[in-house]
Amino acid sequence: MTQKVDRIVVVGGGSAGWMVAAALVTGLKGRAAVEVVESEDIGIVGVGEATFPSIRSYNQLIGIDERDFMRATNGTYKLGIRFCDWLTVGQDYFHTFGHFGNLFGSQTLWAQHRRMGLTEPLGVQCVPTVMAMKGRFVLPSEQAQFKYAYHFDAIQYAAFLRKLAMQRGARHTQGRITEVSRRADGGVAAVQLEDGRRIEGDLFVDCSGFRSLLLGQALEEPFVDFSHWLPVDGAWACPTERVGEELAPYTQATALEGGWAWRIPLQNRTGHGHVFASRFIDPDRAREQLLARLDGKPLGEPRLLRFTTGHRERFWVHNVVAIGLSSGFLEPLESTSIYLIQDGIARLMTLLTAGRPVDENDRALFNDGAARRFARIRDFIILHYCLTRRRDSELWRHVSSMELPETLAFRMELWRRYGVLHEYDEEGFDATSWLAIHAGMEHWPQRNDPVFAEIPPERAMQALDQRRKAIAASVEHMPQHHRTLLKMLG
Structure with a gap:
């Protein structure tokens, strides 16, 4: 069955729904009507405050000015993630969006560093890692090339995108969906609202969050469960008042008991x-541990989220494509939720702008690629857990002794035996990111x-020392993160 798309209905708002809508109205340029159906009665997750560098590409593609974006979302810059207590209690390392360079052509820096x-830490040879350690931030230049991401308020980001999408022609319909009407071929014909309105469409984009209203509930697409390898199934979230003037240009992830x-x-x-993983720690105890760690006055009571790591078996079924939490969820350790939304949008836009109706082969390719992307990121997240030396809980x-996915076990063996950072297709993280975790976990x-x-050893040591000193000297002259923000935002 081929599919011609004139009317697109996005079910659900939040970051996913409005990212989809903004991309559709911008990229399709009026070739299809775009309508977002959103209920004010249904809350959004709204805690996705940390991102991956790809968010910059999305913003640029739809024409968002960085200053406008940062002002609207209370954004800060992110150079990576600081991992505390993952290898052993008291040790930390950085996964930053930079590279470790080469020495003497093919003589890789990490190998000479280890040989000596x-x-x-290997991070002293990486510009954005040293910047993060010192709390500094400048935009990349010819002298310092690296990637960066953002921290921002996800609810404000959704509101920012909603305004932009509506200005460009998206229609916003508010109402609670009470019924999903099906077509003869099994697809969705329309959604019925509580007040009796019926919204019809050719293509439905399910952005309804964990409920997965269309793909999961109406079409009953099976779920592929990753919780054997990623056992966390809940999260307490609690914002606090900002303390002090300085702002760390990184996310911090600290390993705890459960x-x-x-x-x-x-x-x-x-x-x-x-x-946290509720099979290893009581949720109330996890809440207490969070409250004990707060470094400012709470701005409300902790909010509990429940989830299962994994994804729907297929992401596009009939005329329903799921993007965001409705398609699946990988725990937020590497800030990939919004990246996965972007990935789904990119795949969708490629097909909708191809100039021909979408057919079964297109949907199969969409589904296979999205599933592999989830699996690659799953393996990268598991890597953080399985290399731990902790045995204190x-x-x-469990995570230090569990059987690994074959794809991860293979690439770990290649690294362990030969120092090869193997890459598959549909990778979410490049070899530099894998190296950062391997190095950080020793x-x-x-x-x-x-x-x-x-x-010669003396030559290698001299080159490493010169690079380390040059990076340290360069970073020393960079402004503090909060001062860069003040200057940029006025």
């Missing part, structure tokens, strides 16, 4: 949360490639 037996805690600095407040004993190959020894 240096105890300092999960991990996040800290995300915004201009006007700080986001705190505790992601049931959770850490997981190194069993032996060095003999070619690395062809560089």
Whole structure:
């Protein structure tokens, strides 16, 4: 069955719904009517405050000015994530959006760093890592090239996109959906609202969050469960007043007894949360641990979210495509929720702008690619857990001994034996990111490639020392993160 699309109905608002709508009205340029059906009675998750560098590409593609965006969402800059207590209690490392460079052509920096037996973290050889450690931030330049992301208020971001999308022609319909009408071929014909209105469409984009109103409930698409490897199934979220003038240009993720805690600095407040596995810690105890960690006055009572890690077996079925939480969820350890929304939007836009009706082969390719993307990111997140040396609680004993997905076990073995950072298709994170985790968790190959020894030790040490000193000196002259923000925002 081929599908011609003249009317697109986006079910649900929030970041996912309005990101979809803004992309559709911008990219299709009026070739299809776009309508967002949103209920004020149904809350949105709205705690997705940390992002991945790809968010900048999305904003640029739909024509959002960075200053306008930062002002509207209380945004701050993000250079990466600081992981505390993941390897052992008291040790931390950074996963930043930079590279570690090469020494002597093919002689990789990390290999020479390890060969020299240096105890300092590999991060001292990475510009954005040192910037993060010192609380500095400048925009990239020819002298310092790196990627960056943002922290922002997800609810304000949705409101910002709603205004933009409506200005460009999207229609906004408010009302609670009480019934889903089906077509003869199994697809969705219309959604019925509580007040009797009937909204018809050719294509329905399910952005209804964890409820997965269309794909999960109406079409009953099965769920692929990842909780064997990613057992966290709940999160307490609690924002606090901002304390002090300085702002860390990174997210902090601290490993705890039964999960991990996040800290995300915004201009006007700080986001705190505790992601936990209820089979290893009582939710009330997880709440207490979160409250004990707050570094400012709470701006409300902690809010509990429940979820299962995994995704729908298919993402596009008949004329329903799910984007965002309605399609699946991977825990927020690497801030990939909004990235996965973007990934779904990009796949959708590629097909809708191809100049021909969408057919079954298109949907199959969409589904296969999206499933592989979830699996690749799943493996990357598992890597953070399975390399731990902690054995002080049931959770850490479980993740350190569990059987790994074959795809992850294979690439870990290649790294361990040969120092090869294998990459599949549909990767969410490049080899540099994998290296940052391996290095941070002190997981190194069993032996060095003999070619690395062809560089005299004194020459390698001199090159490493010069690079470290040059980076440190460069960062020392950079402004503090909060001062960069003040200057940019006026």
